[in-house]
Amino acid sequence: MPGLSDMRVDLRAALEGADALITHPILYVAPVVAKELSLPWACGFLSPILLPSIYDLPIPPFRPEAQWVKNIRPPLSKWILGMGMRHIRPWAAPADAMRAAAGLPSAHPLFAGMHSPVLNLALFSKALALPEKDWPQNTVQTGFPFYDRLQGGETDALPEALEAFLQASSAPILFTLGSSAVMTPGRFFQLAIEATQKLGARAVLLTGKGVTPPANLPPGIIAIPYAPHSLIMPRCQAIVHQGGVxxxxxxxxxxxxxxxxxxxxxxxxxxxxxxxxxxxRVVPIGRVTGLKLLTALRALPSCEADAKRLGEIVASENGVDAAFVLAAAGYGLALAFWYWLFPHPLALFLPTIALTSALAEYLFPREFRLTEKGVYASCGPFQKLFLAWEDVKRASHVPGDSPAMRWLVEVRSAGLYPLTEAGKMNWLDTPLPDDERESLLDTLADGLKKRGLAIPALFALELHRPLGNTLAHGLMGLTPLLGPVLGAARLEKAAALLADPTAVDALIERLNTEEAAP
Structure with a gap:
């Protein structure tokens, strides 16, 4: 956690004039800053896995087929959760030290330490998870806070071509990979086309903006970059997706x-x-084949009654309104939001915001260049941003002094990615020797492939593709995949390695082969 001190400074600056603070649980400095500024603080949990319970163990991110964990009894579940928390506690030592210095009681900074004593918002439906006895006190379940636009000026109507396609014949199957997994689809859309044809069905493919759709689509299949889910999903017979919340x-x-x-x-x-x-039904992406996809699709009609029942439950909830009423009732109408990784739809509905999600939109740019007037960034498939130099704000760190990172010195000097006081991150002081670098890359690629984790790893690497903050954030998504391959002792070296963009490119190239295809 090399960036905690600067997170703390940035958050304090963002909260100037704010009456309260609501955060994502990954903002580990939130309870410290809230105490220092005497602000009421609430935490919002977007999915059930962020509120792990011994009565309903979450499926491990690196073992998507391990549904058997849902049958483990609470005494053993408690031991398993405790063991996992103890295993990662050393990573959180800087947050522990910061909490102690602020006079906060001892608590795991990644779990209980992010539970607010005032208000915790479970921002998902009871159709997905019911409240558990061991959830933190003062937790209120609001339902999903829906928002399905891309902030790109979309209208409230479907594209004309899609509307005509829907009206032409029977309801299609919708294939979508959300906003992140769509960056690394592998053979997903090709397998979708083949399965649809064998079923004699029609299909809509949401392939993502800036992505070339599959060529020579057969009749009855249409590919478009995006359509609001609230408009397209009810008009489809079934939905195939990546499972993002x-x-x-x-x-x-x-x-x-x-x-x-x-x-x-x-x-x-x-x-x-x-x-x-x-x-x-579920088929983990690493195990998707044409036959498995076809078999699972044929089984979906048996789910129609339960799907309709759950749809009525979710439609009766309004997560945005519920969260707003709870927050406003407790803290007044002036609320400050800070999202270190991802913007959140609640930010669009509350009346005053000290810091919007604009900062998060360029934390993970996929294309980046300096110009005389400012910084240009293409953030994933949907966002293209220009930041004038006078408007550039501090976002994160540029790690290390490896040769591959020298081009980022210009960015640091411009003030976008400030250095630590020491001039570099301690855990990246010495670049890995070439032979150790190549050996570690080979070990990572081979181990991930053998465990069927190549596609999830590609997804995590693309999502956290380094441009200055790399594994400081990226390990949150990638560590569950690297841990089984490397063991805890070598994770730090993996972090140092993957802070180098050329090393990330090399690992992606090793993984992105026929052997890694779903």
């Missing part, structure tokens, strides 16, 4: 059966919760 919520609300192909993070857990509720 936003997509899962929209699919549940539509009342249509789902086939979930989880990549990583919370997606495996979300998927198996849908299966448990009777509304769908």
């Amino acid at each position: 936003g997509t899962t919520g929209q699919a549940l609300r539509s009342g249509r059966p789902q086939l979930i192909v989880p990549f990583s993070h919370d997606q495996p857990d979300n998927g198996w919760r849908v299966v448990r509720a009777g509304a769908g």
